[in-house]
Amino acid sequence: MATVMKGKATSFDIAYKAGVSQSTVSRALRGSSLVSDDTRHRIQTIARELNYKVDKNASNLRRQHSVTLALLLFEDPTTDDSLINPFFLSMLGSITRACVRQGYDLLVSFQQLSNDWHADYQDSHKADGLILLGYGDYLVSRSRLQKLVDQGTHFVRWGAVLEGQPDISIGCDNALGGRAITDHLLALGRRRIAFIGDSSAHFPEFSARYRGHCEALCAAGLEPDPALQVDASDSIERLGIESVQVLLSRGVPFDAIFAASDLLAIGALRALANAGLRVPEQVSVVGFDDIPTASFVNPALTTVMQDTKLAGEMLVDRVLRQIRGEPVESAMLPAQLVIRRSCGAQAAP
C-alpha cells in the first residue's frame, strides 16, 4: 500500500513502518551488531522502498565529523580564467580517487592567492581536514600556514619539504630531480646550461631544483653561472617565452635550457623556435612535471615525472592520520627522469 510521504523519509518513518523504535532503525542502518538479523532485514527493505538516505547534516552534527576532506587549489590571480596548470589538474584527479578509496568525500575549492584564503572548512565542520595545492610565494604564505597549525587544523600541503617547516608537506625530491636532469645534460656534452625558474626562498620547489642543478654542475667541476639563471616565479608559458628572450638579450652563450616546469619549457620551446634556434641540435630543452602535453610538443619534451598517483595517496593518507590523531611527518617522493627528444638523447619518444 503506497503511502504518499510529505517530503523525504526520516528514520522515524521507517521505524513506524517497521514497528520498531527509531533507535533501532538507526542501529540497523549503521550496521550495529546489537540488532537481530530479522529486524535489520526488515528495516533495510523498508529503507530501500522509501529511498531513505541518512541525513548527513544530522549525522555529522551528532558524530562531530563530516567524513569529507577539502582540497584548496591556489591560483595565481594573474593567470587568466581558463588556465590551470595541468599538473595540478592531474593531482586533483589522483586526490579525488584516493579519497573515494578511503570513503571520504572531497570538496574542491579554488582560492585566490591574493585574497584571504577561505580555509575555514574544518572550523565550520564542513570537512575534517584540508589539502593545500598550488605554487605561491612560500614566504608570504608561511605565516598563514603557521596560523593553521596553531589552530589545530588538520592539513597537508603539496610542495617543497624544508627543514623547520611549521606544516606537514609532501613533495617530490626536487633537488634530486634537478640533479638528474643536469647530470643527463652534462652526459650529453652540454656545458652551458641555462636555468629558467626562481632560485629564491620565495619559491622553494623551483629553488630546490636549481640547487640540484648547481650540485650536479659542481660535481662535474663546473661553476654555476648567474648569467645563465633567469627568474620565473610562475608556471606559465608566457613566462617561459619571456625568460628565453631575457636570456638571449644577455648575449651569453648557452647550449641547453633547464626549465623549472613543463609549462615554462613549452614557452621556451616556442621562443627558441621564434629565434630560429633548433632544438635539440643547437639547444637542449628539458622541463619538470611531465604534464600530458609534454609528450606531444615538438620535439617531445624530456622532463621529470612526479608520481601524481602516489602523491594523491600520500596527501590523503597524511591528513587522515592527523584526523585520527596519529603522528605524521613530511615526506619526499621520488622524481624520475623521462627522456624524450628535446634533450638530444637517442632514446625513443
Next chain:
Amino acid sequence: MATVMKGKATSFDIAYKAGVSQSTVSRALRGSSLVSDDTRHRIQTIARELNYKVDKNASNLRRQHSVTLALLLFEDPTTDDSLINPFFLSMLGSITRACVRQGYDLLVSFQQLSNDWHADYQDSHKADGLILLGYGDYLVSRSRLQKLVDQGTHFVRWGAVLEGQPDISIGCDNALGGRAITDHLLALGRRRIAFIGDSSAHFPEFSARYRGHCEALCAAGLEPDPALQVDASDSIERLGIESVQVLLSRGVPFDAIFAASDLLAIGALRALANAGLRVPEQVSVVGFDDIPTASFVNPALTTVMQDTKLAGEMLVDRVLRQIRGEPVESAMLPAQLVIRRSCGAQAAP
C-alpha cells in the same frame, strides 16, 4: 584575559562573552537587520577573537539546505587510473569557478560507469543539486536519469540535447560543429572523409557530430559512405589508433579523417604516422573539443572548440534554478571551428 576553551567555540560561548542571548548572536552573525549595530559589532569582534565559524552541519540541518553542489564525473572503468579526458578536467575547472561565483561549495566525485552510481548526495542532504559529467552509453544510463527525475533530484547533465529527454541537459551544438568541420574539409577539396566515432543512439554526442557531417556531405551532393565510418565509443587515444588501422585494413581510399574527439584524433595522427601517411598533405585530420594538447601536437590539430567556461556557468546556473523551483530547459551552446595545421588550410598555427 585569555580563557582556554574546551574545543571549538559555539554561539553560546559568544553569547556568554557578549552578555546577550544565543539567538542574538545567531542573528548578528547572519546579518539580520533585527540587531542593533552596537550589539552586532560587539558580537562580531568576539567571534573573530574566538575564531568562531558557524557549524555548517547544524546550520544546514536547521535550514534544510547545504549550499553545496555535487559534481559526478563518470569514467569508463576500462580506462586506466591516470587518464581522465582533459576536456572534462577543464569542465571541472570551470564548474568549480562558477560555483564559487555563486557562493556554493562543490563536492567532486568520480563514478564508475559500471557500478551503481553513488548519486545520493541530494537525498542525504550533502548537496542541494547534482551536475553529471561524462560520456557513457546513453541508452544504458537513461533509466537512471529517469529515476533521478522521478525522485525530484535537482540535476543537470552535460551532453547531447535530444528531443524527449527526461532530464535537463546542456551541451554544445554537436551537429552544427560536425557540419562546420565537414564544410571546411570540403572547401579544402577533400571528398573522401572518414569519420571515427560511434554513430548510434548509444552515444548521442558522437552521433550528432556524425549527423552534422552527413548533412554537410549531402548539401554538397555527396553520399555518406558507410565504409568510411568506424565506431569508437570512447575518447581515448588507443581507440583512435585502432580505428585508423581498421580503416586502412578496409582498403577504402580516404583523404581526410574527422575524429569525434581530440583524443581520438591524436590517436589517429599517431596511427597515420606509423603507416607512413603524411598529415595534412595526404590526409587531413580534425578533432573535436579543443583540449589543451590540441595546439601542441604535430601538426597542430584543427578542431571544434566547446566553450567550457560558458558551459560551466550554464550548468551551475541551471541546477541553481531548479533548486529555487524555477522552470528550466535544456540548452545548446555554440561550437566554434578552430583552424590549425592538421587540416591543410593555410591558416596560422
Next chain:
DNA sequence: CTGAAAGCGCTTACAG
C-alpha cells in the same frame, strides 16, 4: 531590538 523555546534528524549512552 531581544530572549526563551522548539525543532531540524540523527547517534549513543543508559536502562532494561
Next chain:
DNA sequence: CTGAAAGCGCTTACAG
C-alpha cells in the same frame, strides 16, 4: 536485542 531520552549547534517563529 530493544526503547526512551538526551544532545549535537544551529535558526526562526513567537512573545515581548
